[in-house]
Structures are given as structure tokens and as C-alpha cells.
Amino acid sequence: MEGLRKARLREIPPVNEVLFHPEVVLLRAEVPQQRVTEAVQDILSALRQQILESEDLEFLSRPLDFDLLASKVREKVALEHAFHLRRVINATGVVLHTNCGRSVLAGEVADFVSGIAKGYSNLELDLSSGERGSRYSHVEDLLCKLTGAEAGMVVNNNAAAVLLVMRALAAGQEVIVSRGELVEVGGAFRIPEVLKAGGANLVEVGTTNKTRLKDYTSAITDATAVLLKVHTSNFRVVGFTEEVGSAELVELGSSLGLPVVEDLGSGTLVDLSQWGIPYEPTVPEVIKCGVDVVTFSGDKLLGGPQAGIIVGKRSYIDRLKKDQLTRALRIDKLTLAALEGTLRMYLENREQEIPTLALLYLPTKELAARADELAALLKQAAGTKMQADVERGDSLAGGGSLPTANLATYLVSVKPVWGTVSELEEFLRKAENPVLARVQKDRLLLDVRTLLPGDSQGIAAVFHAWAAQDGK
Numbered sequence: 127m128e129g130l131r132k133a134r135l136r137e138i139p140p141v142n143e144v145l146f147h148p149e150v151v152l153l154r155a156e157v158p159q160q161r162v163t164e165a166v167q168d169i170l171s172a173l174r175q176q177i178l179e180s181e182d183l184e185f186l187s188r189p190l191d192f193d194l195l196a197s198k199v200r201e202k203v204a205l206e207h208a209f210h211l212r213r214v215i216n217a218t219g220v221v222l223h224t225n226c227g228r229s230v231l232a233g234e235v236a237d238f239v240s241g242i243a244k245g246y247s248n249l250e251l252d253l254s255s256g257e258r259g260s261r262y263s264h265v266e267d268l269l270c271k272l273t274g275a276e277a278g279m280v281v282n283n284n285a286a287a288v289l290l291v292m293r294a295l296a297a298g299q300e301v302i303v304s305r306g307e308l309v310e311v312g313g314a315f316r317i318p319e320v321l322k323a324g325g326a327n328l329v330e331v332g333t334t335n336k337t338r339l340k341d342y343t344s345a346i347t348d349a350t351a352v353l354l355k356v357h358t359s360n361f362r363v364v365g366f367t368e369e370v371g372s373a374e375l376v377e378l379g380s381s382l383g384l385p386v387v388e389d390l391g392s393g394t395l396v397d398l399s400q401w402g403i404p405y406e407p408t409v410p411e412v413i414k415c416g417v418d419v420v421t422f423s424g425d426k427l428l429g430g431p432q433a434g435i436i437v438g439k440r441s442y443i444d445r446l447k448k449d450q451l452t453r454a455l456r457i458d459k460l461t462l463a464a465l466e467g468t469l470r471m472y473l474e475n476r477e478q479e480i481p482t483l484a485l486l487y488l489p490t491k492e493l494a495a496r497a498d499e500l501a502a503l504l505k506q507a508a509g510t511k512m513q514a515d516v517e518r519g520d521s522l523a524g525g526g527s528l529p530t531a532n533l534a535t536y537l538v539s540v541k542p543v544w545g546t547v548s549e550l551e552e553f554l555r556k557a558e559n560p561v562l563a564r565v566q567k568d569r570l571l572l573d574v575r576t577l578l579p580g581d582s583q584g585i586a587a588v589f590h591a592w593a594a595q596d597g598k
Contacts, residue, residue: 130186134177137190141166149196157203165202169195214560215581219535219573221485222392222525226562228425228432230481230578235430235467242463249459262447264462268469272395273420274413275437279447280424280465281455285320287421287434288389292324292352294449295385295419295442299351301326304337304369307356317356317389326352336368342378353379355388355417357407372407376416385418385442392527393422393435396477401487404531409437418442424461426525429482430468431461481578486523488575490534496574496582497536503586504538508593512550513541521575538572550592557588 144150144166154162173195180186214226222228231239252259262279269278281287292301301321308317308330321328327349331341342353353375372388379386390409399405406427412420419442424433434455436446446452457465468480477483497516504514521533542550547570554561554570561584564571572585 130183131177131180134186134190135174138170138174138177139190139192139195141170144170144195144199147192147196149193150199153200153203157207161203161206162199165199165206169198169202212560214562215578215584216576217561217563217572217574217581217585219519219521219533219537219564219571219575220524221482221521221533221576222426222523222527223562223576224525228525229429230485231431231464232429232468232471232480235464235471238467239460239463243460247459247463249462261456261459261462265466265469268466268473269435269437272469272472273409273437275420275439277440277443278435278437279443279452280457280462281434281436281452282457282461283432284389284391284421284423284434286455287436288317288320289324290434290446290449290451290455291387291419291421291436292321292326293451294446295387296327296351297325299327300329300347300349301352301354302329302331302342302345302350303354303356304332304341305330306332306334306337306367306369307354307358321354337370338368339370339374339378342370342375346382346384350384353384353386355386357388357390357393372412372415372417376418379418380416385439386416387419387421388412388417390420390422392426392428392525393420394427395472396483398427398483398486398528401483403486403533404528406528413437424465424468426527427482427523428468429477429480431464433457433461433465435465485575486533490536493534493536493574496577497538500572500574500577500582500585501538503582504540504589507586507590511543511593512589513543515539519571519573521573533575535573535575538574540570540572541568542570553592554585554588557591559584559588561585561588 141163145154145163150162150166177186216223216226220226248259250259250261252263265280266278269275281290303317303321318328329345329350331337331345355370355372355375372386376386378384390407390412392406393409394406395409397405397408409420409422417438419436419438421434421436422428424430424435428435436443471477471480494516501514501516504512515538517537517539519535519537521535523531523533540550541547547565547568550570551563551565554563564573574582577585
């Protein structure tokens, strides 16, 4: 083994020799030589490390393929020159995939955003008067009509929304919240830390599984500024549980002149249970209960861009708008355009055309047909170099939403005839048009629920490229 390793190491050519390979010479005529030289150095260094760590006799015995080495240099230069943010094909079955940007905008909304991006806009201009206007005016009326709230505003994400509310309404004072609602959201950001960052003093009441109204009542002091309710949208406590509902908390707050704030997390504007999806409290329902301020995300179950939406009583929203932190947390024109476009689809009763909701409630019959189509395309693209079968499975809502929802789906299960499943997954992920899939034991799983128009053909093209290799 050591003899083979040393022999392979001696085969590694010097940098100059690779630079004068015909393919690399052509590459040097296209891009600056320094970039090509650095790519060659990186490729040779990686090869050296691979040889030192490999225990694969076949690899160590294989003679150096100089043409393959030159091809890898070109690929590396091309990859480094490409945009880092790229369109990927999501075949994981996770609808609101945080790592993949969560919600997908409707085509017409994306076109509207593109139009705003390409030119000037009336972002903070009142066209009727010619005076300076408010950027919130473009969506505030829409939010009020859709939720029943008196006023609304938007910041850059829901954590920011909660932060702003705590700072404006409870800085230096106490906020009472159930211990069972102190959730951690994505990226290790925790509600208690967000509240403290807003300057509020957190007062926990109840236990993890049971909190009663008397727990809130007994904790209220002259220093209490807000009663907070947090919807646990990313987990559920089941069994021996008890919680205080929004209406009960509002009744208590009203009797003592204390505002009730509710963070819905991945809040929704419509009742999802009508499509067989587990029930989630809707924003209009919570507003109707009398909650003074409600916060929720724009890029989860709403199906729009990343944003933190705040709606509620005008007196409180006006205080938020005047807070100095608001400017630091405000959204830009592109986010505003994407949100306005999405909200207008709700106003027109076209929520079923919003991609996130459409993907969540796809009927199994349609999913089965899509899986059959994809399997046929893959067999045509890769021939005998893989086995592709259709099987049932489960998709996930993702993004910290609908934690108890098992969305029945159909999967295309792929097993390569040569190579390993992990190598196939890596090839798909690193392709020019990246494909993200799941790996389970010795199979690669493609969930058709999260495929968008044209994605099946895109996957087939990548499989065709994979099958065209020599298998080594």
C-alpha cells in the first residue's frame, strides 16, 4: 500500500507542466493566468491529500489521467467565476427548506419584483400629493383588509418584529410569558434572548407542559408592561398539557390595561385544515380575539418573501413606527414588492396559486403521476446504469412550520449500478444545475412534491451527464 502511495505521489506533475496542457493553455487565454495558476495549485494539493489519505487500492493503482486533471482545473475556474447564489432543484420534499430560501414566489410576483428592480419606484413618494410618503403604505391597507387589524407594518424578519415590539412597548419593564412557550427558532436564536435584546425583563410563568391563567395573574406587578403569547409553530407538547388561549389572555390584559402581544411565528392568513393540513391559528382569528399586536413571518406559511409582519391596534403600531430601531430593521423595495404581490393574490382569493400553499396541498394522485413521469425520464436518461422505482413516503413542511404534519408523497428511489449513492448525491449537488435529494441507506430519494415546472427534465439532464461518465 505504501509503495503504491509513494508511486502515485511521484506522478503528481509540477504546476508548470499542468499549465502547458493544451486545455489549460486555452483556459489561460480566456481568464487571468493568476486565477488559473491558483486553480492548478489547489487541484494538485487536493490530489496529494487524497493520495495520502486513501486506502482504496484501485485508486492508488490507477495511473494519473492528465486530461482529467486539466478538466478539473477548468471546472474549478468556472465554479469560482460563477455566481455563488444559484438556482437549485429541490427534490428533498421539504417545502419550506430554510437552506434553500424557504418560500418560492409566484411567477407573476417575481415579474413584478423584477420590474421594480429594473427602474425607479415610488418607494417613499406619495404620487397623489407629490410629497414624501411611507414605504409601509404600499402594504398596510392590504394587511389590514386581510387580517382585520387597525394598522400594520413590516420589518426584515419575525425575530426583528418581536425585538422591535419588546423595545417599543416593554423596554426596562416586565414581559410575562409561559415557560412552555420559550421556543428556539432557526439558527439557535431563542425567544428569551430576543426579548432581552429588546430591553425587556422576562418573567416566566407556569411549567413546560401546563400554564394556567392564575399563573399570569399572580405574576403581574406594577412593572409589568406586556402579556406575551408565543405560538409554538416549530414543535408540539402533547399529552398532559394545558395552556391559556388568546381570548383568555386578552380578557385579563383588558381588565388591567395591559397589551397582549402574540407571536405566531409562521403565521397563516387562511385555514389550512380545509386542504387536509393540520390546523394552525390564523392571523385574522387572533386579531378577532382582541390581541393588541400580532407578529408573524412573511416567508413561511404566508408564502412570500422573508419579512417580519406586525399588525394590531393603531396606537401600538404607531409607537413601533416611531421607534428609532425601526429604520435599522426596515425592508427594502424588492422585499416590499414581493410582499405586496403575494398579499394581492390573497386579496383576490388566489391563495391556491401561491407556490408554497400549492405544494403543501398537492393531492397524492397528482404526486403519483409526477413520480411515474420522473422515473420514466430517469430510466431514459441513465439507461442500465441505475435502478429507479416509485414508492410512497412523507414530505415535510419545513421552516419551523407544521411540526406534526406528515404529508403523504411519492418518491423516486434510485440505486446506482456502479459507484455509491453518496457519490451520486455529490454529483447531483455539484452539477451545473444542482439537484438536492435525500439519501437513505443505499438509495437516493427524489421527492416530487417540491419539484417545480421543468425540474423533472432538469433532473433527467443531470442524470444523463452522470451516466455518460466512465464509472471510475
